[in-house]
Amino acid sequence: MEAGSGVTAMAERKKRVLITGAAGRIGSELAQRLRDRYELRLHFHRTIPEALRDFDHVVADIADFGAIAPALRDVDAVVHLAADPSPYATWQSVLHSNIIGTYNVFEAARLGGARKIVFASTNHVMGMYDRDQQWPVYSHQPVRPDSLYGVSKAFGETLGRYYADRYGISVICLRIGWFLPEPRDEISRWMWLSPRDCAQVVWRAIESELDFGIFYAISANSRRHWDITDTIEKLGYRPEDDAERYFGPE
Amino acid sequence: MEAGSGVTAMAERKKRVLITGAAGRIGSELAQRLRDRYELRLHFHRTIPEALRDFDHVVADIADFGAIAPALRDVDAVVHLAADPSPYATWQSVLHSNIIGTYNVFEAARLGGARKIVFASTNHVMGMYDRDQQWPVYSHQPVRPDSLYGVSKAFGETLGRYYADRYGISVICLRIGWFLPEPRDEISRWMWLSPRDCAQVVWRAIESELDFGIFYAISANSRRHWDITDTIEKLGYRPEDDAERYFGPE
Numbered sequence: 332m333e334a335g336s337g338v339t340a341m342a343e344r345k346k347r348v349l350i351t352g353a354a355g356r357i358g359s360e361l362a363q364r365l366r367d368r369y370e371l372r373l374h375f376h377r378t379i380p381e382a383l384r385d386f387d388h389v390v391a392d393i394a395d396f397g398a399i400a401p402a403l404r405d406v407d408a409v410v411h412l413a414a415d416p417s418p419y420a421t422w423q424s425v426l427h428s429n430i431i432g433t434y435n436v437f438e439a440a441r442l443g444g445a446r447k448i449v450f451a452s453t454n455h456v457m458g459m460y461d462r463d464q465q466w467p468v469y470s471h472q473p474v475r476p477d478s479l480y481g482v483s484k485a486f487g488e489t490l491g492r493y494y495a496d497r498y499g500i501s502v503i504c505l506r507i508g509w510f511l512p513e514p515r516d517e518i519s520r521w522m523w524l525s526p527r528d529c530a531q532v533v534w535r536a537i538e539s540e541l542d543f544g545i546f547y548a549i550s551a552n553s554r555r556h557w558d559i560t561d562t563i564e565k566l567g568y569r570p571e572d573d574a575e576r577y578f579g580p581e
Numbered sequence: 582m583e584a585g586s587g588v589t590a591m592a593e594r595k596k597r598v599l600i601t602g603a604a605g606r607i608g609s610e611l612a613q614r615l616r617d618r619y620e621l622r623l624h625f626h627r628t629i630p631e632a633l634r635d636f637d638h639v640v641a642d643i644a645d646f647g648a649i650a651p652a653l654r655d656v657d658a659v660v661h662l663a664a665d666p667s668p669y670a671t672w673q674s675v676l677h678s679n680i681i682g683t684y685n686v687f688e689a690a691r692l693g694g695a696r697k698i699v700f701a702s703t704n705h706v707m708g709m710y711d712r713d714q715q716w717p718v719y720s721h722q723p724v725r726p727d728s729l730y731g732v733s734k735a736f737g738e739t740l741g742r743y744y745a746d747r748y749g750i751s752v753i754c755l756r757i758g759w760f761l762p763e764p765r766d767e768i769s770r771w772m773w774l775s776p777r778d779c780a781q782v783v784w785r786a787i788e789s790e791l792d793f794g795i796f797y798a799i800s801a802n803s804r805r806h807w808d809i810t811d812t813i814e815k816l817g818y819r820p821e822d823d824a825e826r827y828f829g830p831e
Binding site: 422430431438462492493 | 721
C-alpha cells in the first residue's frame with residue numbers, strides 16, 4: 332500500500348453532515364442542494380416531510396438531550412437550524428428550543444466527535460441598529476437584539492465561541508437575512524438571501540478552516556445595509572444573486 | 582406651596598434598591614456599605630444571615646417567577662447579584678440560576694417599574710483572552726467566555742442590552758473582578774476589587790444616566806490587565822485602592 336493512500340481515501344470520503352430543523356424552509360432547501368456534496372442526515376422535530384422521506388433522518392425534540400444525542404453520533408459537521416424562528420417568540424419558547432435546544436445540540440455534537448458547527452443565527456441579534464437605522468452594520472459590533480428571539484440567538488453565538496475556544500471545534504455563525512425564493516418588497520430588497528446563495532454560504536462555512544466567525548449571510552443586494560465583506564473575505568463566499576434584478580428602474 | 586417643592590422632595594427621597602443574592606460575600610458587604618445611601622431591600626435564596634436580619638428582606642428562588650416578582654414591586658433599581666457564581670458550575674445550574682433566574686429578575690423589574698438594573702457580570706465573560714494572555718482586554722471586545730458560567734453571564738449582558746433598548750431601562754453591567762477584603766496572591770494582585778471600590782462602582786452605576794454600558798469593575802491595581810478607563814470616564818468611578826500597596830518591593 333502506498334504511503335498517503337489512506338489520506339486520499341479520507342479526503343474523498345464525503346463529510347457526514349447533520350441538518351437540524353430540516354423540515355423548515357431553509358432546511359428542506361439545503362437538503363436538496365447539498366445532497367450531492369455531503370452525506371446528509373436530517374433532523375425533524377415532529378413530522379417527516381414527504382419530499383424528504385428518502386433521506387437518512389431522525390425525529391427528536393432538541394430540548395431533550397437524550398433524544399437528540401444519538402443523531403449527533405459520528406457526524407463531521409452539524410448545521411444547526413432547529414429553533415423557534417419567530418421574532419415574536421415568547422421567553423418560554425426561546426428558552427426551550429433556542430437556548431436549551433442549542434446547548435443540547437452543541438454538547439451532543441462535541442460528544443459525538445463533530446469538528447464543525449454551523450449555527451443559524453439571525454440579523455435580529457443586531458435588530459436595534461436597524462430600528463434606529465444606524466447603518467451600515469458590521470458583524471463585529473456589539474450585539475443589540477430586537478427581541479427575545481434575537482437574545483436567544485446571541486446566546487447561541489456566545490456558546491459557539493466557547494465551544495470553539497474550549498474544545499477546538501470550528502464554529503461558524505451565519506446571521507441569515509430573509510430567505511425567500513424571490514425578493515418581494517422593499518425590505519427583502521435589502522435583506523434577501525437567495526436559495527442558491529444560502530446553500531453556498533452554508534457549504535463555505537462547512538469547509539472553512541476558521542476556528543470561529545460570525546458573518547452576515549445575505550445575497551449581494553445592491554441596497555444592503557449589512558456588511559458582507561468579511562463573509563466574502565474570510566469565508567470565501569461568492570454571492571451570485573442581487574435582489575435588485577427583480578425590480579424595475581426607478 | 583411653592584412650585585418645585587415636589588421636585589425637591591422627590592430628589593431627596595432615597596432610592597429604593599433591591600439587592601438580589603444579598604447573602605453572598607458581595608451582597609452582604611454592599612448591604613452594609615449602601616444602607617445609608619439607599620432604602621434597601623435584600624433578597625436571599627434560602628437562609629437569612631444573622632447580620633442582615635434587620636433589613637427589609639424577601640426569600641425566594643429567582644428561578645421561580647411567581648416567587649421573585651413581588652420583591653421587585655416598586656423598586657427604583659435592582660442590583661442583581663444572585664447567581665451560581667462558580668466558574669465550574671454545570672449547565673443545569675447556570676441554566677436555572679443565571680439564565681432563567683436573570684430573565685425573571687429583569688422581567689419582574691420591568692413590570693415592577695424599576696428604571697435601573699445593575700447586573701453583576703464577570704471577567705469570565707472574557708476569560709479566554711486571559712487564558713491566551715491577549716492583554717489588555719477592553720470591555721467592548723467580542724465576548725470570549727471561559728466557561729458555561731461565563732456564557733451565562735454574557736447572556737445576562739445581552740438581555741440587559743435588550744431591556745435597555747426595548748424598554749428604556751438603564752442597564753449597567755459590571756464585570757466584577759476578584760472581590761476580597763485584601764489581595765492575597767499574584768492573581769488577585771491584578772484582578773482585585775476592594776470592598777469600598779465595589780460599593781462605589783455599584784452606586785455610581787445606580788446613579789448613572791447612561792442607557793447601557795458594560796464595564797470592568799476592579800480596583801486601580803498597578804498590575805491590571807483589564808481596561809477601566811471607560812469605567813472612570815463614563816461611569817465616574819474613582820477607585821481608591823491598588824493591590825500593589827499590599828506587596829513589598831520586588
